Amino acid sequence: MSSEASKKYIVHPGGKVTGKVRVPGDKSISHRSIMLGSLAEGTTEVTGFLEGEDALATLAVFRGMGVDIIGPDKGKVTIHGVGMHGLKAPTSSLNLGNSGTSMRLLSGLLAGQGFDVTMTGDKSLSSRPMKRVTDPLALMGAKIDTTDGKPPLTLHKTSSLKAIHYDLPMASAQVKSCLLLAGLYAEGKTSVTEPAPTRDHTERMLEGMGYQVEKEGSTVSLVGGGKLTATNIDVPADISSATFFMVAAAIAPGSDITLEHVGVNPTRIGVINILQEMGANITLTNEKVTGGEPVADIRIQYAPLKGIRIPEDQVPLAIDEFPALFIAAACAEGQTVLTGAEELRVKESDRIQVMADGLTTLGIDAKPTEDGIVINGGVIGSGEVDSHSDHRIAMSFAIAGLQAGGSIQINDCANVATSFPGFVDLANKVGLQIEEIDG
Ligand SMILES: O=C(O)C1=C[C@@H](OP(=O)(O)O)[C@@H](O)[C@H](O)C1
Numbered sequence: 293m294s295s296e297a298s299k300k301y302i303v304h305p306g307g308k309v310t311g312k313v314r315v316p317g318d319k320s321i322s323h324r325s326i327m328l329g330s331l332a333e334g335t336t337e338v339t340g341f342l343e344g345e346d347a348l349a350t351l352a353v354f355r356g357m358g359v360d361i362i363g364p365d366k367g368k369v370t371i372h373g374v375g376m377h378g379l380k381a382p383t384s385s386l387n388l389g390n391s392g393t394s395m396r397l398l399s400g401l402l403a404g405q406g407f408d409v410t411m412t413g414d415k416s417l418s419s420r421p422m423k424r425v426t427d428p429l430a431l432m433g434a435k436i437d438t439t440d441g442k443p444p445l446t447l448h449k450t451s452s453l454k455a456i457h458y459d460l461p462m463a464s465a466q467v468k469s470c471l472l473l474a475g476l477y478a479e480g481k482t483s484v485t486e487p488a489p490t491r492d493h494t495e496r497m498l499e500g501m502g503y504q505v506e507k508e509g510s511t512v513s514l515v516g517g518g519k520l521t522a523t524n525i526d527v528p529a530d531i532s533s534a535t536f537f538m539v540a541a542a543i544a545p546g547s548d549i550t551l552e553h554v555g556v557n558p559t560r561i562g563v564i565n566i567l568q569e570m571g572a573n574i575t576l577t578n579e580k581v582t583g584g585e586p587v588a589d590i591r592i593q594y595a596p597l598k599g600i601r602i603p604e605d606q607v608p609l610a611i612d613e614f615p616a617l618f619i620a621a622a623c624a625e626g627q628t629v630l631t632g633a634e635e636l637r638v639k640e641s642d643r644i645q646v647m648a649d650g651l652t653t654l655g656i657d658a659k660p661t662e663d664g665i666v667i668n669g670g671v672i673g674s675g676e677v678d679s680h681s682d683h684r685i686a687m688s689f690a691i692a693g694l695q696a697g698g699s700i701q702i703n704d705c706a707n708v709a710t711s712f713p714g715f716v717d718l719a720n721k722v723g724l725q726i727e728e729i730d731g
């Protein structure tokens with residue numbers, strides 16, 4: 293599913309960002325809307341769905357398991373739920389492209405189905421760790437084959453799953469969600485304790501569909517055997533995509549941009565907290581709750597940034613935003629230190645190493661550490677960097693162009709379409725100067 297065609301960006305230096313825009317829908321919530329909408333009884337209408345390759349991969353596999361899904365059409369998707377036990381065995385393996393969220397959440401959701409299924413992914417996904425889900429699922433009685441804990445994963449039909457309590461070894465919403473989804477099919481109460489809060493969209497959506505989810509301190513639990521009732525889901529704009537324009541405005545003098553209807557769930561707003569601590573001028577207006585998720589318009593006006601030591605409690609709350617935050621750090625006065633972020637090494641690329649390499653190429657003093665990075669603010673130069681097929685790296689270096697001394701060429705950008713279709717057009721509309729080249 294992931295883009296095989298190669299693309300390059302040439303980013304021309306200078307400019308500022310202004311205007312009012314809505315970025316595409318939240319990726320995490322879009323995935324979950326298809327998964328839970330498919331298992332619900334009744335029809336779920338989704339609006340604001342992300343028409344990016346990752347969420348479309350999830351949609352395609354549920355279609356392949358017999359769910360009647362109409363759309364997407366301008367963000368509208370209609371899912372005719374088949375109920376908890378209505379999925380059909382797919383006729384071929386499920387290709388999840390570049391999407392870690394799809395593979396990890398589906399491992400749990402599919403572990404309790406009455407059929408065998410194989411899940412595959414692209415080169416990047418095929419190198420990502422899956423033992424973090426297969427180990428606890430095995431404790432629940434699932435039978436899963438992997439090669440050295442990496443995809444492809446083959447799930448074998450099991451007669452039943454048993455509920456467990458699991459202490460998550462790492463702060464991961466994907467592993468937490470995987471176990472809760474398996475727990476829907478387990479006998480008894482499945483509970484998960486997390487070392488630090490992570491995004492809670494699964495819990496919120498389950499509750500929105502009438503499933504009882506208990507939360508006590510850092511433990512979340514549910515009892516298997518219940519049912520989900522279809523509901524309408526308004527997917528907010530993705531704060532992870534909004535981040536590129538927030539950082540753009542934070543580094544480019546004269547900028548003033550408003551990002552509309554962005555999800556500001558407290559488990560996702562690390563980027564706002566970190567940028568504010570660096571001195572960014574951010575205001576939230578039109579705050580409301582829609583479909584159980586808080587949303588707001590985020591306005592960001594340029595103000596000079598200073599380097600900070602990033603509080604470790606913000607790391608899981610901003611986990612996908614670090615490549616862009618490293619650009620903010622490169623443009624800030626003084627030193628920024630990130631620790632406790634070793635999870636960044638197992639995303640679509642090793643985001644610590646790849647960002648450090650690119651920043652160094654552009655003349656910034658950036659030193660990777662085992663669990664983070666130390667960046668000294670400086671002057672961004674021109675040069676050629678590689679995104680290693682990682683959408684967030686490609687978009688981060690694109691916004692760096694605003695403060696660069698010359699053009700930046702970014703290689704291997706096709707995967708931007710996994711999370712942010714239309715990025716280049718939207719970026720150019722608000723003031724960036726990005727040329728997209730095939731090949
Ligand atoms: O649950 C989710 O939707 C996600 C959880 C995070 O992954 P981890 O759980 O691996 O931290 C995040 O990086 C990913 O983009 C989406």
Ligand SMILES: C=C(OP(=O)(O)O)C(=O)O
Pocket residue numbers: 319346390391392393394612639640684711
């Ligand atoms: C890590 C990400 O996604 P996934 O794990 O779903 O591939 C991301 O979008 O930054």
